Amino acid sequence: MDGNGLYLYGFMRPSVPLRVGPFGLDNREIILKSVRGLSVAVSEVGAQDFTRMPQQTLLRYVAQHQRALEGMMALGPVVPVKFGTLVGHAGAAEALLARGEARILEAFEKTRGKTELDVVARFSDFERELREIGTEEAISHFRREVVLASQAARQKARITLGKMVKAGLEQKRKGLAEAIVEGLQGVSVALKSLEIRDEAVIVSLAALLEEGETTRFEGALEALDRRFEDRVTFRLIGPLPCNSFYTLSVQQIDFDEVDCARKCLDLPEQATVSDIREAYRLMVRGCHPDSRPGGEGDRSRFESISKSYRLLLTLCGDDPVSFVKGDGSQWVTIQSLESAGRGGP
Structure with a gap:
């Protein structure tokens, strides 16, 4: 992601200090944004593109990211976020906590009592x-x-x-x-x-x-x-922190992708999980491969509807989600990069 914004390090419980310390990327101050019993540690960051920088510069930032996690770990349990994750502003970080609450809590439970x-x-x-x-x-x-x-x-x-x-x-x-x-x-x-x-x-x-x-x-x-x-x-x-085994990947979804999915399911500009599920159920009736003898439904349309359904569900928490372009800070998804496995390499 290019441009100024907030760099994400990991998730913590809100019982730790709101200001973690000046050991973020480029020695920036790490602060916590908190919503409903969870916090995300962030720092301001200038324009960066971690996918294109020279390897030595990249390795320096990776080391700084790891140092930040170790400093946070001294204050309490941490669920790390994948290196190089940025969001546009504080609203997006707070929306991430609200939308990803279940997955974040699941990661905390899996790392409880463990270290790396x-x-x-x-x-x-x-x-x-x-x-x-x-x-x-x-x-x-x-x-x-x-x-x-x-x-x-x-x-x-x-x-x-x-x-x-x-x-x-x-x-x-x-x-x-x-x-x-x-x-x-x-x-x-x-x-x-x-x-x-x-x-x-x-x-x-x-x-x-x-x-x-x-x-x-x-x-x-x-x-x-x-x-x-x-x-x-x-x-x-x-x-x-157990970042080699339990790391979360955060992605902010582009408006055009969200808007296309909304229109595919014929949804209004605000919807709940129930609305999305009902729209999906109605839309797939006539195109599901099993809806006709011989399974000759409109497979391409069915796949498009299913893809839109999965995308919109990832953006919805307990509250209605807005699909208006100005409310794009809500359109964040969070996925587990968990890769723990017994045995060796």
């Missing part, structure tokens, strides 16, 4: 690992053949050699990663593999833990450290 620790395991001496791979019989034999090859064949052979070394490295990484996951599974509620950005990293994991189990997890990690001695270096990060 992240583990990064690296080769202690990456160059040594590459040298060891280079001494393997198959690679050594191929190197000798390359020396005897013609000049024209050497370029192709060097590419093949590089692939062989890469395959050997992946085999090492896979074996060590499996052993590390096995050593941590028994002390975690769930483990999730995180993205690796450095070839010297063996595995990057997020561990979901019950509160009070941190010491046991650290003990298992120390046992792995002793087992692999100088081959693997471990870094432990946390405790953190």
